[in-house]
Amino acid sequence: MKALSLVKDERDAQVWRALFNQQDVALLVAADEADLVRLCQSEKPDIAIVDMGCMEQPSLTIKSLRTMHIRQRIPYITLLTNAVQKKVLANCIRYAHDVITKPCIDSVCKLKLSQAMLINKLRLRIARQRHREQEIASELEHYQLAEEILDTIAEPCRQHYSNIKHYFRPASKLSGDILLVEQLPHAHQYLFMGDITGHGLAASIASLPITQCFTEAVNQGLSMDEIVVSLNNLVCDQLPDNVFCAATIIELNHQDRRLRIWNGGQPDVLIWRQKAHCLQSLPSNSCSLGLTKSQISTQWGEVKLDDYDRVYLFTDGLVEAKNLQNKQFGRTRLDTYLKACDDMDERFDRICMALSQFTDGAEPTDDITFLEILPELPTEY
Template identity: 30%
Template sequence: MKILIVDDDRINSTILNRLLARDGHAVVISHDGVEGVEKFRRENPDLVLMDIRMPRMNGYEAARQIKRLAANRFVPIIFLTAVTDEESLALCIDAGGDDFLTKPFNRTILQAKIDAMERIRRLHGELRRQKETVERHQEQLQQEMEVGQHLFAKIVSAGNLLDAPCLKRWTSPMSVFNGDLLVAAYNPAGGLHIMLGDFTGHGLSAAVGAMPLAEIFYEMTAQGFSLSELVEAINAKLISVMPTRMFCAACLIEVDFRQQSLLVWNGGLPDVLVTDQTGRVVRRLVSNRLPLGVQALTREDRKMEIMEMRPEHRVFLFSDGLIEAPDPSGEMFGLDRLMAHFDGRTQTDQIFDTILSSLRNFRGGAVQTDDISLLEIDCSRAGEEPPGGMPRRSEKNLPPAPWEISFSFHAGTLKNVDPLPTVINAVMSIQAPTGHRERLYTILAELLSNALDHGLLGLDTEMKKTPTGFIEYYNLREERLAALESGFIQLKLMHEPVLSEVDGRRIGGAIHIRLDDSGPGFDYNKVRSSLEGNCGHGGRGIALIRSLCSELAYLGDGNQAEVVYRWMYE
């Protein structure tokens, strides 16, 4: 060890020097406090033997300055003193001393104290190195967490439309990363898809699964896939990439303001609550499916619940973290406290906020034990566009060119696959005129829906005029589609560029659509399809197509439709 002796008594310094040198220590000597501080700065010793009474600077002040210079490095200071009163010894410790040695010196005790300080110094050095290692790991972990947060926010929030006017939401993660996934996006027809997922566990391990699910949700919604196809794709992804113990309790909802309907799939989340104009619960959509990621889904597992959507309806979704939130004593918030807000005495537009206020008051300062999410859907505002207008999918802007594409869907395909996303994405991959995707989607959706529902399945739109008939219509559709054994729908699309009369430039195009189905057809001359004043669930399809297209004609027995859609560069 290198030991600094600070003592104005040269005899004492000489004795200490010889004793220490005999034991193999390197010794540095100074004769007052000022010199001692300077030599400590220059020599960087491992231990200091410090006298108290010295000229220029006493030992107390010198010890304080040396401790400041040592900073995080542990340099023991042993005071050399002839005093034995408690007050003086306490001053030694207060000044930064770690031990003291009374004069005259005993070699055995001196060496024992030095050895003890050396052990402490080494232990302190090891702790300091471990602390620095931990700090480096923490710094690295923090950087990785920041990258993870950035990626999580970018992927999960990309395209998220939780600011849609009809939505009100609140989330409270237990840790930095949220194990609850809440996403929303519009499909090409303007319907709003919403998903609330609650992953197994908390924090980063739970949030990891949210990223691939969010990507699937946004991509498939933008391409026009149905809710049942989203459920199947998300379930398959979870099974393929997540550990067996990880799964996601989830609820997916489609808000279709054009059809005035709600489609709901609930797998493992608490009941979805639907209230009326009084604020009372009129429908509970219970979980009747396993959470996503547990096992492969059957056709029955993919089935949706459908209900009529009325303007006075409000829909409430929440994760189990809400009802399981504890107060400081450990008591849970519970379902009864939640349901007390739906007693009809609270104004409907204030229920959401009163639930949050009640939850905060109940929890007090209790530690949060789970991620918490709460979402309200105000059906009266379902048709309102989000701030900044409807989002647009990134599309190609290729010069108009002639092309032709055809599809043939038979019963085996139609009963298992929605043909619409296949058709619309094939068209968009060839010619994607900006701003026209939604209109083309609507036209093709109506044509294919009419051909399948009325042509092949023989369903009657009149059934949808009453709330019970509306539900029966879609239940019957599921039954007949599952039993479909024969029939076909053939679709042909042909595109022709439109030229400018002035300079012959290609300024747009005309898409000719022909659809044939194997159904019996209908008397199209007797159909009275209207958009004006039609607030029902059906009877608008033909009028809607006609309003969007420049030409619409039904041929033969009514099972052939020809449409021309013209577009110009916007």
């Protein structure tokens, strides 16, 4: 804290010096009226002790002290006066915060200084709060703009398909999880589910080139191997070194119910086999996109689906979701719900409801994406 003083009487000045020294307040002493204004403008003190007897134009001087930093914090102005200066004081009091009658009494000045310091702390707290509110408002504007840009670019890949159910819960306003679907002629459906390092604005921005690359690769008719290589090269070459993307890419042929799966660093892909009434687990067979350019595995698995089978994809945010007791939802709990529900049409919704109830009231720590895919051709096609 910093104080500025212009005091005529040496005894009064000594009282204030002692008090400021006790409170560890840095003291600037003005030589005259002009020096007072100059120091107030350059040093921006928190408190100003001004003796009315030291000024030729007290009203103008005090007004200038009060208004020169109107957009910043202004000093807490205390006037020292005596009975002879009452008429002059009447013109100055509206620009000051407090008045002390001379001669200065140690106990009174100590009380006034404590009051000034307390008020100054409150003003600083309010100023910080207002600054934070401005930062939040600016941040929200940036998020809204980013959200509009992301939606515009990714919207063509977010169309609703009757054979896909999805649950999505971001950890913040913007997400690092990506869900892209491309439906091609001849009953072929491509799906990309990605989980970019981190979450929020930075992760969402990283999703833009990935979205564009996947869409172009699928529509150009590239094979699964070529799609993986293209995406991995993009993450390695165009995104920062500390950004990776765990991803699952699937190609679903609706006609012969054939499912091809490439899983790079994501949780197991789960398939509910209705006829056998069991859960099949297909683990990751590669590292995440962007970890290595030369050793990325393009190996993919292939399975045959029956009409009533269901495929489940999810990011790690699902099994790592925590409740108020800091316990995770967990893979075991997910498997239990998948096996326990006999109604195929309600299984996905019940799991989503169980997850919401489990995490109710807890602060989300990661983005969550959860999908159920049916082998049938979407009704839109």
